[in-house]
Amino acid sequence: MAAESDDEEEERIDKAWEDAIRKLLPPGAPLPDEDHLDYSIAVDIDGPPITCRTPRSASDPPLDPDSLSVRTSSLFSPLSSLPIRFSRTDAASRSLGDEQDLQEHDLEEEEDLEEEEEELQDDFVVISENAVNFVNSEDVVSKKGDGIDENKSAAAAAAAAEKRRNKGVCWRCGKGGLLREREACIVCDCRYCRNCLLKAMGSMPEGRKCVSCIGKAIDESKRDSLGKCSRLLCKVCSRLEIKQIMKAERECAANQLRPEQLIVNGRGLREEELGELLGCQFAPQKLRPGRYWYDKDSGLWGKEGHKPDSIISPKLNVGGKLQSDASNGDAQVYINGREITKLELRVLKLAKVQCPRDTHFWVYEDGSYEEEGQNNIKGNIWGKLQCDLC
Numbered sequence: 001m002a003a004e005s006d007d008e009e010e011e012r013i014d015k016a017w018e019d020a021i022r023k024l025l026p027p028g029a030p031l032p033d034e035d036h037l038d039y040s041i042a043v044d045i046d047g048p049p050i051t052c053r054t055p056r057s058a059s060d061p062p063l064d065p066d067s068l069s070v071r072t073s074s075l076f077s078p079l080s081s082l083p084i085r086f087s088r089t090d091a092a093s094r095s096l097g098d099e100q101d102l103q104e105h106d107l108e109e110e111e112d113l114e115e116e117e118e119e120l121q122d123d124f125v126v127i128s129e130n131a132v133n134f135v136n137s138e139d140v141v142s143k144k145g146d147g148i149d150e151n152k153s154a155a156a157a158a159a160a161a162e163k164r165r166n167k168g169v170c171w172r173c174g175k176g177g178l179l180r181e182r183e184a185c186i187v188c189d190c191r192y193c194r195n196c197l198l199k200a201m202g203s204m205p206e207g208r209k210c211v212s213c214i215g216k217a218i219d220e221s222k223r224d225s226l227g228k229c230s231r232l233l234c235k236v237c238s239r240l241e242i243k244q245i246m247k248a249e250r251e252c253a254a255n256q257l258r259p260e261q262l263i264v265n266g267r268g269l270r271e272e273e274l275g276e277l278l279g280c281q282f283a284p285q286k287l288r289p290g291r292y293w294y295d296k297d298s299g300l301w302g303k304e305g306h307k308p309d310s311i312i313s314p315k316l317n318v319g320g321k322l323q324s325d326a327s328n329g330d331a332q333v334y335i336n337g338r339e340i341t342k343l344e345l346r347v348l349k350l351a352k353v354q355c356p357r358d359t360h361f362w363v364y365e366d367g368s369y370e371e372e373g374q375n376n377i378k379g380n381i382w383g384k385l386q387c388d389l390c
Contacts, residue, residue, distance in 0.1 A: 172196035181232040186222045186249070187213035197236055207249025208233070218255050220289055226250055261289035263304075264319025265326065273318040280313035293326035294319055297336050298363040302327060307341045314365040334360045335369075351381045 021031060169176040170193040182191035185201070186208050192200045202211050207226070209216075218226070227250040229242050237245065249255060259269045262277075269277070277283065284292075284301055291304035299314035305328040322338055329339035333348070333355045340348075348355050353369070355361070360372040367382030 170196055172200050181230075183208060183230060183232045184222075185210045185213055186218045186226070186255075187216050189219060189222075194232060194236060197232065204245045205248060206252040206254055207245060215254055217258070223288065224286070226255060257287060257289065262287070263291045264294050265292075265322055267320035269318060276316055277318050280316060282311070282313045284310060284312050292319075293322060293338070295322055295336050295338065295363075297365070299365050300335075307343050332357045335363050336361075348381070353379070353381065 168180060171190040172192055173196050183197050184191045190210055200210055206214055227246045229246055259271050259274045262269045293304050294301050296315055299311045300308040301310050301312045302308040307327055324337055324339050326338050327341055329341040331340050331342050331345040333340050333345055361369050362372060363369045367380040368377050369381055370377050
């Protein structure tokens with residue numbers, strides 16, 4: 001029984017071997033004799049193609065080009081994915097003439113290899129764990145000047161944009177005309193004609209912005225025009241659509257001031273401070289990004305280094321501590337610790353306030369004032385001014 005099972009096993013192996021050999025041969029070809037069997041096996045490994053030659057060392061033995069084929073792959077493909085076809089033959093079966101041909105072919109291949117090495121002298125081969133990457137030295141040198149080239153290209157693009165803007169050219173269709181109306185994007189200032197406006201801005205969910213500019217902060221020079229409809233938009237959209245677009249343009253979160261854009265008394269605002277400043281009863285008008293000073297006791301508000309330009313709600317918890325040189329005053333008279341300007345000094349004299357040099361006053365939100373160190377209200381500045389003006 002054991003002998004029969006062994007015979008069956010040998011027959012099965014022989015049949016499997018014959019089937020495997022038959023698959024390698026052309027259809028209808030006879031099976032070769034096992035004693036004189038001479039065949040080659042090729043295995044193709046599928047992988048991404050590469051665009052460069054595979055690195056080889058001069059010490060490697062020359063390979064037969066007929067039996068070696070490398071499929072191109074990407075520069076960063078792993079080495080394991082490089083498909084290489086190997087062929088092994090019996091060297092003893094070669095004839096003397098074949099050996100001479102092989103030696104001549106090897107010499108030719110060595111010469112070709114030397115030429116390839118000369119071509120690759122300017123290349124660096126970076127070998128990582130799983131990939132071989134080729135870096136050209138010219139590319140390395142060219143990267144050093146990328147910053148300069150980018151600056152030049154940016155300046156050239158800005159000059160071209162200014163030229164197109166002066167000529168009144170539509171940024172989408174390219175049609176010009178100084179007399180034609182154009183609608184500008186409030187972010188990038190690209191201008192579009194009547195036919196291209198809706199195609200370039202879409203439904204305008206954040207106002208007059210290009211589709212690619214949605215979500216970006218607006219150009220601060222265009223903040224005064226927020227919510228103000230143009231004649232061209234009136235010709236393109238209906239009244240209801242214009243109303244919705246202008247409302248979205250004014251109230252959109254992306255179009256509002258950001259807290260880091262405002263610095264009050266030497267400190268940037270936080271989100272809650274900005275909300276308190278904009279939501280108070282008497283909020284500053286036409287607020288722009290910049291540096292401001294704020295007197296919390298009197299409510300005086302102004303740009304840093306300048307005189308006060310308005311009176312807003314007092315006692316707001318915004319910004320830092322008021323500095324003495326906040327308004328860059330030189331009158332040697334102080335109000336709430338800030339040296340006032342000469343224009344403010346004239347206003348005090350107009351209100352008949354006695355203010356010699358080095359006088360320090362406390363001024364409150366209702367206009368009442370007193371000298372520092374004296375708990376005695378001397379009068380009301382705003383009331384005196386109203387009486388004098390009347």
